[in-house]
Amino acid sequence: MPKILISDSTLRDGSHAVGHQLNSHQVAVYAAAAEAAGIPIVEVGHGNGLGASSLQLGESLISDNEMLISARKHLTNSKLGILIIPGFATINKDLSRAIEAGVDVVRVASHCTEADITERHITYARQKGKEVYGVLMMSHMAPKEMLVDEALKMELYGAEGVILMDSAGAYLPSDVTEKVSALVNKLRIPIGFHAHNNLGMAVANSIAAVEAGATILDGTVRGFGAGAGNAQLEVLVAVLEKMGYSTGIDLYKILDAADIAEKEMIKVIPSIKSESIVSGLSGVFSGFLKPVNRIAQKYGVDPRDIFFELGRRQVVAGQEDLIIEVAQELSHRRDIK
């Protein structure tokens, strides 16, 4: 049976779904459940990765280090993973400490056209003997040729795999097939896919990725992640098994882990709300959902108009400050009318 490596983003992407308010008890309980289910990689942290706790993106309830230590205690066979985005976090302030806290897997991410900012961080993590992946975020924004060039840079820097993130949930299965195939054909290292469910395609897109040759998939239990959520991990595991792929994950125990997560930390199970559909259509980062709704209310403008205007401006993940500017502009325009 062909093997698919599952990386569980519940304790990282899920941070977006609760305004970055995960506590150490929740991290510990879920990490233990994930370990019991045999999940290969458990990713932990602020939704935007290490060092991202901020007024711009939302402040975490507990520090990166507390989160990592809480998870580390409960992970033996499962590896502890982190995400780091250069521009938010640095090696000195963040990555070196995370490695001291016992991280096994380091994913270094950039916007999909900016892979060269990951060189130092990938090199550093490899030198520390970690398993290192490159991540191209918001990958719907670049054509396949450009994604191949950027992924090749990450391969050159030492990444042991490259993950395409559909951060805005904007892909259709045919887009996945086209882009993942291009990467699989040109790179020697494994390719992965990270889905969001804005257009209801997260599981279907993940399957399209695997059929195009991807061997790494991300998911979160109950889809617990930014915006409309991710590929629902327990569904994904079940579907992969049904299709004859092996994940090494115990079905009953991943179902148990999902139930535990629902009880312990998922206040509202992510669903495809109206604004998330617009976020997917306009190609705006899923993590913008909460601030867009909040700021739309403050300025009395339609959050859907904000999303389309942000999409027109081609904002990238991390530019949440522009929501205020756009909302002010829309409200001025309305007042003039």
Place this chain on the structure above:
Amino acid sequence: MSTIPKKIKVAILGSGNIGTDLLVKTLRSPLLDCTLFIGRNLTSRGIAKAVSLGVKVSDLSIDAIVRKPDCCDLVFDATSALSHVKHVQILEKLGKIVIDLTPSNIGKMCIPAVNLKECLNHRNVSMVTCGGQASIPLAYVIGQTYNNVDYIEVVSSISSRSAGPATRVNLDEYIETTEKGIKDFSGCKRAKTILNLNPAIPYVDMQTTVFVKVERPDVEKLKPAIDKMVNKVQQYVPGYQLIVPPTIENDRIVVMVKVRGRGDYLPPYAGNLDIINCAAIAMAEEYAKYLLKKGE
């Protein structure tokens, strides 16, 4: 008596985006004479631009100055943070004034709207970072307006096209140096810096947002002080504009500025090059006035 205005001799080390934009600005200055433009490769775009402007060029990197120390009084270092560490020792021995445009964080930090005169007492001056030049004047005003500022956060977005290889490899230094500058100039307890590269076409202008956490955020008190400071920065950075005046959103103060460049080398979207270079020129001209006055 000569009627030709006197100038001091300056060399520019580094022929990337920053160095080349700086060259164009130097040529416009009544007080600065660019005697040498130095890169590592005679076929680079920056060197070609310098040649087209009739400026003497070299591909010998720092050795160009070591071999002919009389070529300049002042050196702009527009290489990378790591290279600057080496350059600074050599240039110090040669007795040169150094204006550092890398985020090495070695020299005295200079924000012209805040501490220009004070920097004249130093021979190695750091222009901090582009995001620092855009945000620190505001952070300084915030520190002057409120007691016990707990936290200041600065988020900048720049066009990918304006970030050359040295900028990209120096992101960590950019963040740490900007954070230090914010803390030093505002007195806030904690600071954080974020940088986003945006590849959108048409290219996006440089924008910087400052978020502040204080106990009693009275923005009416802050507004006139910010307006005054923006005006002061505009004296040397004409394209610096306030686009979101102090506003309270979600219990934080938000202030946002945009920098349109003069389009000297890269087009106006590259406000990040423009602001740090305008600041460096302001500093160099201040040295020039001082040295020329002393020489009389």
